[in-house]
Amino acid sequence: MTAGEHRAGRTAGEAIAITGLGAVSGYGAGTAALWKGLASGTSAIGPFSRFEHARFRTQFASEAGEPAATAGPARSSIADRFALAAAREALAQAGLPSQLDDLSCGIYFGSSTGGMFESESYFADLLGEPRRASRIGRLTAQQTCSPGETVARAHGVRGPVQTVASACASATLAMGNALAALRAGDIDVAIAGGSDSLCRLTYAGFNSLRAVDPKACRPFRAEREGMSIGEGAAVLVLESAASASARGARVLGWLVGAGASCDAHHMTAPDPQGAGIARAVEAALADASLSADDIDFVNVHGTGTPHNDAAEANMLRAVFGERLSTLPLTSSKGAIGHYLGAAGAIEAVATMLCFLHGAVHPTPGEGAVDPAMNLDLVIGRPRPVPGARFALSTNLAFGGTNAAIILGSGQT
Amino acid sequence: MRSVSAEVVVTGLGVLGAFGAGRRALLEGLRAGVPRLREVDRGAGFHRPGGARLAALADLSELGNLVPAALSRRMSPPARMAVAAMQLALRDAGLPEGTDHTSTGIVTGTAFGPAWVTEQLLRQILGQGPEQASPALFTESVASASAAQMAMMIRARGPNQTLTQREASDLLALGEAARWIRDGKAGRVLVGIVEESIPILHALLDRFQALARADRFGPERARPFDRHRNGFTAAEGAVVVVLESAAVAEARGAQPICRLLAHGAAFDPSASAHGWGNGAPPLARALRRFLDRNGVTPAGIDLIVSGASGSRLGDRLEALTLSAAWESRPLPPVVAPKGTTGEYGGGFLAAGLLAAAGERPGVTAGFGAVDPELGLAPWTGGELSPPRLTLLTALASGGAAAWTLVARPDRA
Numbered sequence: 001m002t003a004g005e006h007r008a009g010r011t012a013g014e015a016i017a018i019t020g021l022g023a024v025s026g027y028g029a030g031t032a033a034l035w036k037g038l039a040s041g042t043s044a045i046g047p048f049s050r051f052e053h054a055r056f057r058t059q060f061a062s063e064a065g066e067p068a069a070t071a072g073p074a075r076s077s078i079a080d081r082f083a084l085a086a087a088r089e090a091l092a093q094a095g096l097p098s099q100l101d102d103l104s105c106g107i108y109f110g111s112s113t114g115g116m117f118e119s120e121s122y123f124a125d126l127l128g129e130p131r132r133a134s135r136i137g138r139l140t141a142q143q144t145c146s147p148g149e150t151v152a153r154a155h156g157v158r159g160p161v162q163t164v165a166s167a168c169a170s171a172t173l174a175m176g177n178a179l180a181a182l183r184a185g186d187i188d189v190a191i192a193g194g195s196d197s198l199c200r201l202t203y204a205g206f207n208s209l210r211a212v213d214p215k216a217c218r219p220f221r222a223e224r225e226g227m228s229i230g231e232g233a234a235v236l237v238l239e240s241a242a243s244a245s246a247r248g249a250r251v252l253g254w255l256v257g258a259g260a261s262c263d264a265h266h267m268t269a270p271d272p273q274g275a276g277i278a279r280a281v282e283a284a285l286a287d288a289s290l291s292a293d294d295i296d297f298v299n300v301h302g303t304g305t306p307h308n309d310a311a312e313a314n315m316l317r318a319v320f321g322e323r324l325s326t327l328p329l330t331s332s333k334g335a336i337g338h339y340l341g342a343a344g345a346i347e348a349v350a351t352m353l354c355f356l357h358g359a360v361h362p363t364p365g366e367g368a369v370d371p372a373m374n375l376d377l378v379i380g381r382p383r384p385v386p387g388a389r390f391a392l393s394t395n396l397a398f399g400g401t402n403a404a405i406i407l408g409s410g411q412t
Numbered sequence: 413m414r415s416v417s418a419e420v421v422v423t424g425l426g427v428l429g430a431f432g433a434g435r436r437a438l439l440e441g442l443r444a445g446v447p448r449l450r451e452v453d454r455g456a457g458f459h460r461p462g463g464a465r466l467a468a469l470a471d472l473s474e475l476g477n478l479v480p481a482a483l484s485r486r487m488s489p490p491a492r493m494a495v496a497a498m499q500l501a502l503r504d505a506g507l508p509e510g511t512d513h514t515s516t517g518i519v520t521g522t523a524f525g526p527a528w529v530t531e532q533l534l535r536q537i538l539g540q541g542p543e544q545a546s547p548a549l550f551t552e553s554v555a556s557a558s559a560a561q562m563a564m565m566i567r568a569r570g571p572n573q574t575l576t577q578r579e580a581s582d583l584l585a586l587g588e589a590a591r592w593i594r595d596g597k598a599g600r601v602l603v604g605i606v607e608e609s610i611p612i613l614h615a616l617l618d619r620f621q622a623l624a625r626a627d628r629f630g631p632e633r634a635r636p637f638d639r640h641r642n643g644f645t646a647a648e649g650a651v652v653v654v655l656e657s658a659a660v661a662e663a664r665g666a667q668p669i670c671r672l673l674a675h676g677a678a679f680d681p682s683a684s685a686h687g688w689g690n691g692a693p694p695l696a697r698a699l700r701r702f703l704d705r706n707g708v709t710p711a712g713i714d715l716i717v718s719g720a721s722g723s724r725l726g727d728r729l730e731a732l733t734l735s736a737a738w739e740s741r742p743l744p745p746v747v748a749p750k751g752t753t754g755e756y757g758g759g760f761l762a763a764g765l766l767a768a769a770g771e772r773p774g775v776t777a778g779f780g781a782v783d784p785e786l787g788l789a790p791w792t793g794g795e796l797s798p799p800r801l802t803l804l805t806a807l808a809s810g811g812a813a814a815w816t817l818v819a820r821p822d823r824a
Contacts, residue, residue, distance in 0.1 A: 072686070153683070158694055262569050399557060
């Protein structure tokens with residue numbers, strides 16, 4: 001069954017068309033740069049300059065820089081401008097106008113810290129000794145909902161606008177909310193995605209947990225030591241099949257299902273057996289009326305922390321059984337780091353690029369794959385997956401929040 | 413398999429705020445019509461002379477009876493309040509300790525997240541150095557910490573997410589939760605709206621000129637819709653709402669408090685990043701579309717519970733939107749509970765659900781004189797039949813808007 005046939009013969013939720021993709025990543029602005037980087041098998045993680053970090057425990061991150069063409073409104077944050085750049089690219093690819101006020105369109109975004117990077121300068125003055133005067137305007141874009149709202153204002157969106165702030169699962173959950181709203185007919189088009197920038201708070205925080213690898217992260221490698229933090233944004237234009245068809249839009253792929261769960265186990269450590277994320281995956285499969293056998297490759301959360309990767313491996317074994325040893329698996333975080341609240345969005349775009357290029361991108365990282373996991377991790381170069389129809393993408397977050405989506409190929 | 417359009421009922425309500433614990437305490441406070449305000453600690457020197465001094469700070473005297481100290485000490489202040497409100501809500505719903513919550517979902521909404529924890533963490537990182545960052549504080553600094561702590565307390569393993577969209581977070585969270593039930597993704601969902609008010613946040617809101625101040629027209633207090641309103645009163649607390657499908661509630665013999673009929677949302681792109689828009693006509697059209705889609709005419713609405721807070725421009729937008737949606741015909745009775753509860757979504761939401769359930773609301777505290785530009789006079793007491801259909805309306809600075817239609821449980 002192709003993704004298109006699945007859409008036509010659905011028995012559960014309607015599949016939603018993906019007609020535009022946009023990204024800002026450690027490889028630069030745009031999805032072309034993202035795919036070129038991902039396919040190269042080289043990591044975008046290394047020394048960075050976003051802020052002074054000599055006193056931090058680690059020195060690496062994946063920095064996206066500031067795309068020249070993304071000037072946002074006054075006082076917008078870097079995260080806002082990342083979001084604008086990704087949205088502009090996605091809307092252009094979808095063939096939608098810049099101003100969307102005539103469309104039934106909503107925004108579904110994920111973020112973990114919004115404009116925290118800019119706010120830190122204000123708070124450094126206010127909380128420092130001695131206290132220094134600081135301009136309150138530097139807090140204008142602080143709120144976590146700012147990137148999504150900035151996109152809405154820039155493009156004249158008049159439909160629902162919401163921001164999920166569930167740490168590292170935010171954008172995946174936001175895409176699930178968009179999927180539900182489109183299926184319900186609340187809107188015809190959704191701009192779904194996420195944006196986060198590097199900031200001292202999260203960089204120091206994850207280092208305090210000893211969750212950051214001093215080197216570039218090494219997902220699923222035997223000697224992995226933690227994640228690498230990254231920054232950027234990604235946007236997917238989602239629309240009902242009827243809307244895409246009426247516009248004559250090219251369907252790049254499909255969002256066919258979403259699922260979520262909670263471990264209710266620990267604030268930072270995942271359920272070691274991966275039972276929670278397994279429930280989210282099973283919910284996503286049910287939502288899509290698919291079985292695990294229909295999945296052709298997986299873009300896992302794959303942070304590179306010992307606990308996360310072990311839990312995910314257990315989940316994968318529980319869901320896919322004996323197929324696991326030959327199921328192509330990748331982690332975009334090995335290439336671009338962890339985009340926190342935007343991780344699910346950039347990984348969904350990366351997954352769509354895998355479909356569009358007919359190959360699963362490799363997972364950079366030093367060392368041998370952990371032999372205890374018996375995984376088919378794609379390494380070195382892209383792995384051709386001709387005829388691939390469906391892919392799974394997963395994200396796990398603080399507090400045991402789990403989210404999964406299933407994407408379908410547009411090649412019907 | 414999805415079961416579409418299950419009816420959603422409210423079966424429990426847990427309230428913690430300035431009026432103490434329990435919905436009875438809130439109702440008595442609303443009916444008394446006098447906000448319970450206290451002096452904010454200005455000792456840290458964040459406040460400017462002549463600025464706002466008061467906030468509706470939560471009465472936490474019951475907290476120790478609701479959250480065991482061994483668990484409470486690991487939680488952020490908003491997580492503590494959310495867990496306490498959850499315990500009250502579960503009792504109110506007749507769900508005893510030991511109830512199986514394996515498939516229970518949780519959605520929380522917050523405008524500012526864990527403010528105190530974030531302040532302390534920033535003090536460590538920016539003042540003492542990044543190596544001083546506390547992992548315990550970092551873990552609790554995420555906006556979703558309350559949702560996670562709630563889930564861990566009762567082992568709720570269904571979907572879990574946190575929404576943040578300023579003043580519209582409350583109704584957006586309620587809407588997503590209801591959708592999960594309608595889509596068959598959870599049979600029961602706990603909706604937690606939580607906010608904390610700390611001195612630095614209070615001072616910053618005052619610097620943005622958002623807070624009510626004493627002036628020649630009266631003391632420092634919010635005056636929703638009043639011609640001399642000059643800002644809102646900061647507030648804190650937590651409200652947890654138990655939502656269930658009508659079938660689940662009926663099966664266990666639960667008595668619904670009210671029924672959630674429909675949820676709508678829109679955006680006003682004329683809003684600035686830190687202020688209110690002036691797009692009343694398009695918001696009114698969106699509100700009318702929402703009503704039309706659900707087969708409701710303005711004449712069919714018996715009561716409007718407004719999120720108007722005393723904000724000069726926010727209340728103006730609300731009043732003009734309602735007036736345009738009703739095409740200048742008389743509005744049904746309007747109440748704005750934030751005059752009593754202060755500005756936090758939980759108080760508004762609880763007051764709205766109770767009013768929709770037929771509990772006699774309080775008058776709009778602080779209102780004294782009609783603003784000639786708005787022409788809106790809130791209900792001032794007197795005869796008021798229990799409403800069959802109530803509209804809850806929450807507009808947000810930054811542009812978001814959300815609406816909910818609520819019916820009495822016995823509506824035919």
